[in-house]
Amino acid sequence: MKNRLKVLRAERDWSQAELGMRLDVSRQAVNAIETGKHDPSLPLAFRIARLFDMPIEDIFDDELD
Amino acid sequence: MTNLTDLEARETEQASPFRRWLGVGTLGFILIALLGFVTGVLMSAAEKGGLSMRGGMLLMVAIALIALCAWGIVRLRPAFLTGEPQSAKTRRANWVLVACGALGGVIGLTLSIAGLANDENGVFSNGSLSPTVAVIVVAAIALLVPLLSFYWYANADEFEKRASGDGAIIAMYVYSIIAPCWWLLERAALIPPQEPMTVYLLVISVWxxxxxxxxxx
Structure with a gap:
C-alpha cells in the first residue's frame, strides 16, 4: 500500500527512529511501512493518522480508485 | 523541513538490519565456540600440569580470534545499542532478544564445561551429563524461555511479531518434513538414528x- 509517511516525516524533520518512538514501534517497522513492505494494522494506522492530524485516506492509498 | 533525497541518503544504511544481525549472530557463535575451546585447552593443561608449545600457540591464536570477534560484534552491534531514539516498549523488546542470546551463551558455555569434565566434546554432545547440571539447565530453559517469550510478545511491535511469526510457520513446515523423513529413512537403515539436537538446530536456524x-x- 502506497503512503505519504516519508513526506510527512520529512516535513517535520523526524528520523524514522523518532517517528517510531512517537508511534511506539521500532525504526524497522517505520521503514517497512514507508517502503510498502508492511501494511499497518488498523489501530496503528489510526495512531499514524492522529499523530499527523490527518484522515487515514490522506496518508494511505490502497490504489483501488 | 528536510530534503527527501537527503533523508533517504541518511537512512539507506540503517534500512536493512539483516546483514548486521547475521554478522553479530555468526560472530557470537564463533566467539562461544572459541571460549569453549580455550576452556578445554586450559582444563587439559591443568590436568597435565602444563601447557605444550603447540597448546600455548593455539591458545594465543584463539585469544586473538576472540578479541577479533568481540571487536566485530561491537562494530556491528544493532542500531538500538548505539543510542538511537526508541520507545520504551521497543527498547524492552530488543533487550529481551539480547537476554535470550546471553541465556543461550551461558547455557552453551555451561554445557561445554560440563561436557569437558566428562571427556565429552561439544555443546550438543549426546554423552552423559551430570544430573545437577541437567536439572539446572532444564530449569533455566523451562522457566526463563516462557517468561522471556511472554515479555517479548507483550512489548514487540506488530512488524516484529509478523516477522517472527512468519519464521515460526516456515520452521514448523521444515520440522514437519524433516522429522518424519528422517524417521522413515532411519527405519530403512539408510541414515543414522535421529538426532534431536540436529533437528532442533535446523528448525531454530530456519526460524x-x-x-x-x-x-x-
Missing part, C-alpha cells in the same frame, strides 16, 4: 533466518 529476512524485506 531465525526467515525472521531476519522478513525484517529486512
Amino acid at each position: 531465525g533466518i526467515v525472521w531476519l529476512y522478513r525484517k529486512a524485506n
Whole structure:
C-alpha cells in the first residue's frame, strides 16, 4: 500500500527512529511501512493518522480508485 | 523541513538490519565456540600440569580470534545499542532478544564445561551429563524461555511479531518434513538414528533466518 509517511516525516524533520518512538514501534517497522513492505494494522494506522492530524485516506492509498 | 533525497541518503544504511544481525549472530557463535575451546585447552593443561608449545600457540591464536570477534560484534552491534531514539516498549523488546542470546551463551558455555569434565566434546554432545547440571539447565530453559517469550510478545511491535511469526510457520513446515523423513529413512537403515539436537538446530536456524529476512524485506 502506497503512503505519504516519508513526506510527512520529512516535513517535520523526524528520523524514522523518532517517528517510531512517537508511534511506539521500532525504526524497522517505520521503514517497512514507508517502503510498502508492511501494511499497518488498523489501530496503528489510526495512531499514524492522529499523530499527523490527518484522515487515514490522506496518508494511505490502497490504489483501488 | 528536510530534503527527501537527503533523508533517504541518511537512512539507506540503517534500512536493512539483516546483514548486521547475521554478522553479530555468526560472530557470537564463533566467539562461544572459541571460549569453549580455550576452556578445554586450559582444563587439559591443568590436568597435565602444563601447557605444550603447540597448546600455548593455539591458545594465543584463539585469544586473538576472540578479541577479533568481540571487536566485530561491537562494530556491528544493532542500531538500538548505539543510542538511537526508541520507545520504551521497543527498547524492552530488543533487550529481551539480547537476554535470550546471553541465556543461550551461558547455557552453551555451561554445557561445554560440563561436557569437558566428562571427556565429552561439544555443546550438543549426546554423552552423559551430570544430573545437577541437567536439572539446572532444564530449569533455566523451562522457566526463563516462557517468561522471556511472554515479555517479548507483550512489548514487540506488530512488524516484529509478523516477522517472527512468519519464521515460526516456515520452521514448523521444515520440522514437519524433516522429522518424519528422517524417521522413515532411519527405519530403512539408510541414515543414522535421529538426532534431536540436529533437528532442533535446523528448525531454530530456519526460524531465525526467515525472521531476519522478513525484517529486512
